[in-house]
Amino acid sequence: MKFVSTRAKQAVTLSEAIRRGAAPDGGLYVPERLPRFEAGELPAGLPLPRLAERLLKPFFVDDALDVHLGDICANAFNFPVPLVTPDPARPGLRALELFHGPTGAFKDFGTRFLMGALDRMARPGERFTVLVATSGDTGGAAGCAAEGRENVSLAILYPQGRVSAFQEHQLTCWGEGVAAFSVKGDFDACQALVKSAFADVALTRRFNLTSANSINIARLLPQMVYLAGAALDVHKASGVAPGFIIPSGNLGHALAALYARAIGAPIGPIVVATNANDALSRWAATGLYQPLPSVATLANAMDIGAPNNFERLAALEPGQRAVSVERVLDDAIRARISEDFARSGYVWCPHSAIGAESWHRLPEAAREQRVWISAATAHPYKFADIVEPLTGSAIVPSPALEAVLKRRSEKRAIKADPQTLARALADTFRPAHAGEGVPA
Numbered sequence: 538m539k540f541v542s543t544r545a546k547q548a549v550t551l552s553e554a555i556r557r558g559a560a561p562d563g564g565l566y567v568p569e570r571l572p573r574f575e576a577g578e579l580p581a582g583l584p585l586p587r588l589a590e591r592l593l594k595p596f597f598v599d600d601a602l603d604v605h606l607g608d609i610c611a612n613a614f615n616f617p618v619p620l621v622t623p624d625p626a627r628p629g630l631r632a633l634e635l636f637h638g639p640t641g642a643f644k645d646f647g648t649r650f651l652m653g654a655l656d657r658m659a660r661p662g663e664r665f666t667v668l669v670a671t672s673g674d675t676g677g678a679a680g681c682a683a684e685g686r687e688n689v690s691l692a693i694l695y696p697q698g699r700v701s702a703f704q705e706h707q708l709t710c711w712g713e714g715v716a717a718f719s720v721k722g723d724f725d726a727c728q729a730l731v732k733s734a735f736a737d738v739a740l741t742r743r744f745n746l747t748s749a750n751s752i753n754i755a756r757l758l759p760q761m762v763y764l765a766g767a768a769l770d771v772h773k774a775s776g777v778a779p780g781f782i783i784p785s786g787n788l789g790h791a792l793a794a795l796y797a798r799a800i801g802a803p804i805g806p807i808v809v810a811t812n813a814n815d816a817l818s819r820w821a822a823t824g825l826y827q828p829l830p831s832v833a834t835l836a837n838a839m840d841i842g843a844p845n846n847f848e849r850l851a852a853l854e855p856g857q858r859a860v861s862v863e864r865v866l867d868d869a870i871r872a873r874i875s876e877d878f879a880r881s882g883y884v885w886c887p888h889s890a891i892g893a894e895s896w897h898r899l900p901e902a903a904r905e906q907r908v909w910i911s912a913a914t915a916h917p918y919k920f921a922d923i924v925e926p927l928t929g930s931a932i933v934p935s936p937a938l939e940a941v942l943k944r945r946s947e948k949r950a951i952k953a954d955p956q957t958l959a960r961a962l963a964d965t966f967r968p969a970h971a972g973e974g975v976p977a
């Protein structure tokens with residue numbers, strides 16, 4: 538299987554697409570063509586690592602990573618993904634709880650898969666240094682996923698004083714090759730710093746810099762697996778392909794749902810659920826896509842004005858990219874969290890509440906026709922400051938989040954300046970190639 542950019546059609550291997558993240562022409566890598574599984578080729582009830590191997594195999598054929606696929610899947614899918622009925626009075630709505638991993642959000646799957654792939658791609662004596670600018674879930678998930686890897690180091694850059702206390706802890710509590718830098722500036726300054734590092738050819742070579750950005754194809758592909766797994770289970774039990782509701786920001790998760798359906802998982806209609814950020818609902822209404830500045834909402838991991846995976850969606854065939862878009866504003870997020878807690882005791886995080894609210898807005902006939910699976914993308918404990926005042930009840934962290942809280946936190950404050958970052962990297966990490974820096 539080869540991968541091509543959404544802009545030019547020059548094909549690269551999977552390893553090359555992972556190593557580069559974005560294509561040099563500014564486009565995103567997509568599979569040259571999507572494989573297709575026939576009914577019966579994907580049985581329900583397989584453990585996730587086994588389903589992952591089977592589903593992802595065609596994407597790995599002919600690549601050097603192929604022999605490592607089983608190991609990478611075993612490491613990325615090593616925690617439970619329960620499909621629950623939040624309210625027994627409304628059995629048509631299921632929540633796929635994707636937040637039982639080490640950092641309490643679905644990004645654990647993709648980042649673990651990516652770091653596992655990079656770790657095994659390294660040539661003898663080679664190391665990757667991943668740079669990530671973050672204001673939320675990605676940095677913590679990447680930190681956990683990179684910790685202790687033989688051939689991967691990670692530098693996390695986050696804006697000083699602009700993340701919550703829990704978030705900061707989750708960004709700064711990883712060791713063994715992971716370092717957190719608290720940058721004197723805002724998130725844009727962090728991103729600019731990462732950009733300047735990649736523009737510095739000598740620095741990029743010295744540390745073999747790469748990115749853990751959500752556009753990396755190695756983050757997108759594994760997200761198909763648990764969606765397909767849940768769909769297979771519901772289809773087997775009910776005889777009808779379930780609908781999916783995906784709370785979306787950059788659209789990576791929704792793309793995974795579209796890919797899963799296109800390759801043959803029994804998935805019916807797909808609803809892309811957004812917060813106030815309007816680019817996707819305008820596109821759905823008018824057919825015109827226009828990137829917009831981002832708007833701050835309660836569901837901050839989805840505060841994206843210009844979803845960077847839109848290009849991948851546009852590259853699908855019309856039948857494959859059929860979705861509807863539902864836009865949910867902050868007041869409706871609050872109301873959904875309070876109302877559902879009062880009715881059933883179930884607690885949504887603000888992102889997952891957008892999914893639940895979107896289900897309620899479906900026409901009654903659509904709700905009756907099939908089971909709908911809404912992706913519960915983060916543990917509500919991570920957003921306790923928003924959720925607890927709405928439910929009036931303390932949220933108990935999952936054992937995994939509890940473990941994070943017990944870790945020691947360490948960070949280094951740096952100025953938002955390229956030379957300072959280069960020095961900090963040199964102080965912190967070994968060079969990427971054995972012998973680097975020693976004159977030949």
Ligand SMILES: *Cc1c(COP(=O)(O)O)cnc(C)c1O
Pocket residue numbers: 642643644674675751784785786787788789790791838839888914915
């Ligand atoms: C990242 C994230 C999303 C949005 O996912 P995309 O792939 O960017 O669409 C939704 N909810 C949570 C909790 C997230 O961390």
